[in-house]
Amino acid sequence: MHELTVAQRILEIAEEKARDSGLSRITGIRVRVGSLTTVVPEALDFCFGFAREDTLAGNANLVIEEVRAEARCNSCGIVFPVEQSFFLVCSSCGSSDTALLKGTELDLLSIEGEI
Numbered sequence: 001m002h003e004l005t006v007a008q009r010i011l012e013i014a015e016e017k018a019r020d021s022g023l024s025r026i027t028g029i030r031v032r033v034g035s036l037t038t039v040v041p042e043a044l045d046f047c048f049g050f051a052r053e054d055t056l057a058g059n060a061n062l063v064i065e066e067v068r069a070e071a072r073c074n075s076c077g078i079v080f081p082v083e084q085s086f087f088l089v090c091s092s093c094g095s096s097d098t099a100l101l102k103g104t105e106l107d108l109l110s111i112e113g114e115i
């Protein structure tokens with residue numbers, strides 16, 4: 001399961017940050033997930049629930065910020081929502097001269113914990 005790998009990676013990074021900050025326990029982790037990643041937030045949350053066992057984040061809460069993908073049209077300048085990154089055509093003028101602005105994020109934003 002792909003989300004399990006992602007959850008484990010998030011926990012690895014979070015534990016590194018916790019050690020750097022002298023935290024003995026992680027109580028919360030906030031991540032940002034773009035809609036064009038292959039990560040399904042519900043599946044990530046589920047996998048996180050058992051991946052966190054035996055880590056510093058044993059009881060940590062995972063907060064997932066979902067980011068809807070958007071692109072800008074270089075021809076007419078509008079910003080439009082993107083459903084699929086492989087078909088980036090302006091919804092207003094039909095131009096394919098477009099630039100993806102967001103939607104591919106998979107970032108660890110912050111951790112909370114106790115010393």
Ligand SMILES: [Zn+2]
Nearest residue numbers: 073076090093
């Ligand atoms: Zn356009």
